[in-house]
Amino acid sequence: MKVVLKSRTKIITLLGVVALTASASAAGVLQATRGGGELYAVQQRETLRIGRLEGSQDLIPIARGVSIHEIEPLGSDWLATGHHPSGDGTELLLLVGRDSSVERLPAPQVEGAKLSNQPIAMIQDGVLVGLVWAAGADMRSLAIWAAEWLHGKWGEPELVSPQGPGSQVAPRAVVLDDSSWLVVWAAFDGEDDEIVWSRRETGEWTKPSRVAEDNAVPDITPRLLSIDGGAILFWSWYDGNDYRMRSSRFLGGKWTAPKSFGEKGSLYPSVIQTADGGMLLYKTVEPASWTVLAFDSQGAPSRQAVVDSDTEDRPMVVVDAARGALLRWQGADDELDASTDRAAAWQELP
Amino acid sequence: MKSRLAMQLLLAGVVLGANGAEAQLRYLCFGDSITLGNYDDEYDVGHPAHGYPGRLAGFENGANEPKRLDCPTTGCEVINKGKSGEKTPAGLTRIDNVLNNNPSDVLLLMEGTNDIFVEYDFGGDIWSKETMVFNLKQMAKKAESRGTDAVHASIIWFHPDGDHGTSKNGEVEYLRDEMQSASATENRYFVDIWNVLCPVGLDVHGDTQAECFDLHYPDVPADDDRGHPNGSGYDMVADEFYNVIVFKSPPKAPVPVSPSGSQQDSSPVFVWNRETPRAATWYQFQLENGSGTIENVWLKMPDYCVSGVCTYDPGIDLSIGSYSWRVRGRNPNDKGPWSADKSFTYPSQVFSDGFESGNTSAWSASLP
Numbered sequence: 254m255k256v257v258l259k260s261r262t263k264i265i266t267l268l269g270v271v272a273l274t275a276s277a278s279a280a281g282v283l284q285a286t287r288g289g290g291e292l293y294a295v296q297q298r299e300t301l302r303i304g305r306l307e308g309s310q311d312l313i314p315i316a317r318g319v320s321i322h323e324i325e326p327l328g329s330d331w332l333a334t335g336h337h338p339s340g341d342g343t344e345l346l347l348l349v350g351r352d353s354s355v356e357r358l359p360a361p362q363v364e365g366a367k368l369s370n371q372p373i374a375m376i377q378d379g380v381l382v383g384l385v386w387a388a389g390a391d392m393r394s395l396a397i398w399a400a401e402w403l404h405g406k407w408g409e410p411e412l413v414s415p416q417g418p419g420s421q422v423a424p425r426a427v428v429l430d431d432s433s434w435l436v437v438w439a440a441f442d443g444e445d446d447e448i449v450w451s452r453r454e455t456g457e458w459t460k461p462s463r464v465a466e467d468n469a470v471p472d473i474t475p476r477l478l479s480i481d482g483g484a485i486l487f488w489s490w491y492d493g494n495d496y497r498m499r500s501s502r503f504l505g506g507k508w509t510a511p512k513s514f515g516e517k518g519s520l521y522p523s524v525i526q527t528a529d530g531g532m533l534l535y536k537t538v539e540p541a542s543w544t545v546l547a548f549d550s551q552g553a554p555s556r557q558a559v560v561d562s563d564t565e566d567r568p569m570v571v572v573d574a575a576r577g578a579l580l581r582w583q584g585a586d587d588e589l590d591a592s593t594d595r596a597a598a599w600q601e602l603p
Numbered sequence: 604m605k606s607r608l609a610m611q612l613l614l615a616g617v618v619l620g621a622n623g624a625e626a627q628l629r630y631l632c633f634g635d636s637i638t639l640g641n642y643d644d645e646y647d648v649g650h651p652a653h654g655y656p657g658r659l660a661g662f663e664n665g666a667n668e669p670k671r672l673d674c675p676t677t678g679c680e681v682i683n684k685g686k687s688g689e690k691t692p693a694g695l696t697r698i699d700n701v702l703n704n705n706p707s708d709v710l711l712l713m714e715g716t717n718d719i720f721v722e723y724d725f726g727g728d729i730w731s732k733e734t735m736v737f738n739l740k741q742m743a744k745k746a747e748s749r750g751t752d753a754v755h756a757s758i759i760w761f762h763p764d765g766d767h768g769t770s771k772n773g774e775v776e777y778l779r780d781e782m783q784s785a786s787a788t789e790n791r792y793f794v795d796i797w798n799v800l801c802p803v804g805l806d807v808h809g810d811t812q813a814e815c816f817d818l819h820y821p822d823v824p825a826d827d828d829r830g831h832p833n834g835s836g837y838d839m840v841a842d843e844f845y846n847v848i849v850f851k852s853p854p855k856a857p858v859p860v861s862p863s864g865s866q867q868d869s870s871p872v873f874v875w876n877r878e879t880p881r882a883a884t885w886y887q888f889q890l891e892n893g894s895g896t897i898e899n900v901w902l903k904m905p906d907y908c909v910s911g912v913c914t915y916d917p918g919i920d921l922s923i924g925s926y927s928w929r930v931r932g933r934n935p936n937d938k939g940p941w942s943a944d945k946s947f948t949y950p951s952q953v954f955s956d957g958f959e960s961g962n963t964s965a966w967s968a969s970l971p
Contacts, residue, residue, distance in 0.1 A: 281721075281727065298766050317768075318768060318770070338768070338770065343770075371729065391773070392732065392774060392777075393731075393732065393733075393777070419731065419733050420731030420732060420733055422729045422730065422731055423728065423729050423730065439730065439731065439734075441731050441733045441734075445733070445734075445737065446730065446731050446733065446734050470737075471730070471731075471733075471734040471737055471738075473692070473728075473730040473731075473734055474728045474729075474730060489692065491695075491737075491741075494696075494699070495695065495696045495699075496692050496695065496696070517696045517699075518692070518693050518695070518696030518697070520692050520693060521728050536693075538693045538696040538697055539696055539697070539700070564688065565688045565689060565690060565693060565717070566688065
């Protein structure tokens with residue numbers, strides 16, 4: 254597919270990558286968690302399109318096989334994390350964009366790990382302080398690892414959770430107010446996936462534990478966000494007939510009892526930190542829609558907007574003072590622009 | 604639970620011919636864009652032969668095209684409920700309304716490609732393969748709870764020129780192995796598309812894997828995801844579904860065990876051994892006496908059978924008399940033959956002259 258360069262779009266060259274030949278392969282928009290979600294990325298096969306709402310877009314050629322997992326602002330710069338093929342496995346990829354250049358950071362490595370993927374940046378006060386990722390021989394035997402970024406170098410990889418009885422996937426992490434690190438992920442316990450967590454205090458990781466009571470159904474796709482005094486976690490769990498959303502708050506070193514909500518088939522949560530709290534975006538299968546749930550700095554839900562849509566592709570959230578919550582998808586040419594906007598008025602929650 | 608299919612056939616008085624096993628059956632195809640038929644370069648959307656479901660039904664043009672189920676002649680129906688981009692967690696909800704609105708005899712279930720395609724890539728989420736297996740098994744259970752037989756299928760390979768190259772085909776193979784194992788455990792048919800389109804080594808046409816990819820995947824620019832078959836690829840998918848659901852044998856006759864002979868219990872539990880090889884997904888049980896049929900039900904195999912032995916308690920209170928019972932199995936292919944009749948009398952007779960109507964509790968059947 255031919256790349257359409259808009260007037261405010263510029264191509265940034267990344268040394269050592271192939272020629273720019275974009276393609277349509279994105280499954281959704283990657284919207285930054287931090288900075289109000291102003292920063293976003295859309296990945297195509299050999300192009301990474303990075304933009305800011307109402308701002309310019311950068312087109313960055315990337316090598317085939319590169320996969321971008323997350324993008325976050327670092328002050329006025331940005332950090333994209335992902336992985337790239339290496340031999341018959343994968344290695345972590347960290348790209349920092351500043352001004353008109355893209356720099357590739359060194360990435361931590363676990364010795365002997367064939368696969369390294371799903372990297373999550375640990376960011377404190379707009380500064381990179383560490384990384385959490387999964388690594389192992391195959392997708393069913395991944396362990397969870399972390400490393401500290403200090404003085405421009407990675408510390409030794411720290412084992413958060415060794416290989417378990419099955420898959421360990423989807424790590425998410427935040428730096429808490431006390432500078433400790435909180436990590437959650439989905440781990441197969443021999444029967445089903447559970448959401449588990451570990452916390453790093455003074456360089457030591459706590460033993461991984463379940464967030465909620467043990468059950469016999471999948472708990473998947475955790476998403477984590479800071480709130481006053483702790484963090485709030487959202488995930489999907491199977492209620493016996495459908496997946497629904499669940500939330501739990503991490504306060505005072507403990508998780509609150511999970512609350513279930515959402516319509517049938519509530520899936521694919523993502524979160525955005527805002528000045529007064531945050532927003533949760535998730536899809537529901539029935540009715541076919543995407544829901545934006547706003548919550549305050551304590552993690553209490555305050556209002557929601559529901560946009561009818563049958564697509565599984567994740568949109569980005571644009572808050573419009575006049576129109577409410579806007580959801581914006583990729584257009585037919587993979588451009589992300591206002592022509593795809595669908596708006597929904599906020600409904601105040603009791 | 605009675606089988607709706609069996610009841611339909613009984614009520615309609617249908618006599619099955621040589622190719623009549625599939626007559627009037629409804630097949631529900633559920634999955635993603637591969638079920639829907641995207642990239643079918645032979646039959647457009649809307650053409651009755653579109654995708655593998657249309658080919659399975661036998662709607663292809665031309666006198667020499669394979670007829671497979673030949674629904675235009677036999678009256679069967681193949682319903683396409685594929686949905687582009689769908690992943691298994693969403694399918695697990697969508698399938699409820701699909702099953703409710705399209706009552707069917709057989710569910711053909713092939714989903715999971717999108718789960719693997721976008722996991723932790725291109726903005727996609729990731730969940731474990733264990734969860735994928737759970738989701739697919741739950742979909743099958745939802746079908747079976749409605750009296751619909753479920754058939755699992757493996758998903759197809761990613762083309763090596765696609766977005767992920769061959770990096771995710773290991774995950775496809777793992778899911779295939781797990782679903783094959785789960786199908787055996789749950790006693791469901793398994794359609795191994797992975798081993799047909801395009802296997803390591805030679806395919807059914809004698810083509811190498813590379814040749815198979817060239818022939819049976821779309822010849823489109825390199826920027827395509829290369830995750831769908833083309834028209835001839837859909838032919839192969841349809842063939843494999845057809846081979847499994849039609850050409851496999853119906854189950855052989857099971858073997859009744861008890862009650863037999865004399866029966867003391869007025870509420871007997873019926874026991875029979877499963878056929879060899881075990882192939883029935885449902886059993887029909889019939890109990891008769893001289894006056895006619897007392898019990899005639901279809902029983903879902905996993906609910907009544909463990910390790911080759913089935914037990915059924917009809918919860919009846921027998922009156923004095925002679926009885927005969929029999930069982931037979933069925934699967935998505937067809938019903939099998941009836942077992943031999945097993946006869947018994949109630950209550951057991953101490954004396955041959957029939958002097959058993961008084962209080963016999965103090966009598967012994969043995970002579971002093």
